[in-house]
Every structure is written in structure tokens, then in C-alpha cells.
Amino acid sequence: SWNAATDNVGVIGYKIYRDNTLATTVAATVYTDTGLTPATTYGYQVSAVDAAGNESLRSNTTTATTLPPPPSTLSVSVFSPSSVSQGDTFDVRATIANTGSSSATDVQAAISLPAGLSTPDSLTNIVGTIPTNGSSRATWEIRAEAQGSYTITVQVSGSSGTTTQGSTGIAVIAGSRGD
Numbered sequence: 001s002w003n004a005a006t007d008n009v010g011v012i013g014y015k016i017y018r019d020n021t022l023a024t025t026v027a028a029t030v031y032t033d034t035g036l037t038p039a040t041t042y043g044y045q046v047s048a049v050d051a052a053g054n055e056s057l058r059s060n061t062t063t064a065t066t067l068p069p070p071p072s073t074l075s076v077s078v079f080s081p082s083s084v085s086q087g088d089t090f091d092v093r094a095t096i097a098n099t100g101s102s103s104a105t106d107v108q109a110a111i112s113l114p115a116g117l118s119t120p121d122s123l124t125n126i127v128g129t130i131p132t133n134g135s136s137r138a139t140w141e142i143r144a145e146a147q148g149s150y151t152i153t154v155q156v157s158g159s160s161g162t163t164t165q166g167s168t169g170i171a172v173i174a175g176s177r178g179d
Contacts, residue, residue: 001030005048005056017045017058025049038069072104072130076156076166083171084144092168094138094154098130105129106159109138116146116172127156144172 005011016023016031019042023033036042042065045058080092092111098104107127113119125138138154150172155165 002046002059004029010050010052011048012051013049015047015049015055017047019043020045036066038066041065070101071160071162072098072102072132072158073100074098074104074107074130074156074158074162074164076109076154076164078152078154078166078168080142080152080168080170082169083173085175086144086147086172089141089143090170092140092142092152092154094125094156094166095135096127096130096138096156097135098132101132103129103131103134104158104160104162107136107156108158109154109156111138111140112153112155113142114150114152116144116148117150117152117170118143118145130158144170147172147174 013025013027014029015025018033024031033042041063043061043063045061047058048056075097077095078092079095081090084090094109096107096109107130108124109127110124111119119140119142121140125140127136127138130136150170151167152170153165153167155163157163
């Protein structure tokens with residue numbers, strides 16, 4: 001916004017220049033710019049226009065910087081069987097959802113296994129990009145080496161710096177189910 005022209009005889013509007021290019025002409029002393037790139041600085045100038053089409057000199061340049069893009073919002077749900085027999089292998093699945101207003105990039109899911117459980121897989125799965133309102137999965141094959149009750153945790157992170165985690169519980173019992 002700006003103050004009305006001091007010599008406002010016949011002023012019918014104002015020209016708005018963004019980065020030295022005419023953006024629009026408005027009648028009021030306020031302008032809202034939309035559709036701009038996040039985290040970008042723009043320079044603005046205003047000039048008055050009278051009924052004859054004469055244009056005043058442009059104002060000094062005023063700059064404004066748009067906000068950075070909103071962060072992604074990640075959540076994770078971790079699934080496994082509730083119990084398995086010692087010596088069996090089973091899958092742990094993590095479903096990762098992005099409910100934020102921008103894509104989640106460079107998403108990784110890392111599993112944390114207590115002693116008694118092991119995996120031949122990498123502990124970290126590279127998930128990649130998850131679009132807004134999208135989801136993806138990470139899966140690990142786990143071997144139940146020792147009897148007991150265990151909590152398996154999966155931590156998820158993205159390039160925005162957000163991290164979240166989820167967990168699941170499993171009981172490893174004696175014996176073998178057989179094939």
C-alpha cells in the first residue's frame with residue numbers, strides 16, 4: 001500500500017511495476033501480488049496516472065521477499081505380525097504419508113532393531129519424494145533370533161528437516177511354525 005498522490009488532480013489510478021516490468025494498474029492505493037515464487041525477493045515501484053494518460057515518475061524501489069514454501073508434514077505407521085516363532089523371518093512395513101502443503105523430498109526411513117532381531121537389509125531405506133497427500137512404503141525383512149517381546153522403531157526424515165517416528169511391537173515365541 002502507499003499514500004495517494006499529493007497532486008491528485010485527475011489521478012485515476014496507479015501503475016505497479018514489479019522488477020521494472022509493468023505488473024498491473026489499480027485504482028486504489030493498495031495492491032496484492034499473487035502467484036509468486038516462494039523465498040524470492042521482488043522490487044516494486046508505483047507511479048500515478050491521470051485521466052489524460054500522463055504518468056508520474058516512478059517511486060523509489062521497495063523490496064519484499066516471499067515466505068519460504070510451507071513444510072511437508074510426514075507421518076509414519078509401522079506394521080508387523082503380532083507374534084512369530086524363533087528362527088522365522090517376517091516383514092516390517094512402514095507406510096509414510098505426507099499431509100503437508102508441499103512435496104516431501106529426500107525422504108528416508110531408518111529402522112531400529114533391538115538385540116534378538118536382525119536384518120540382511122540396509123537399516124535405511126531411501127524413499128525419495130512423496131507428493132502432497134501422497135504416501136509411500138518402506139519394507140525390511142527381519143529375522144527373529146531370540147525369544148522375547150520387542151519394540152521395532154522406524155524414524156522418517158525429509159530434506160525439510162522434519163522427523164517423525166512410529167513403532168510396532170512383536171513377540172518372538174519358542175518353536176517353529178514350519179512351512
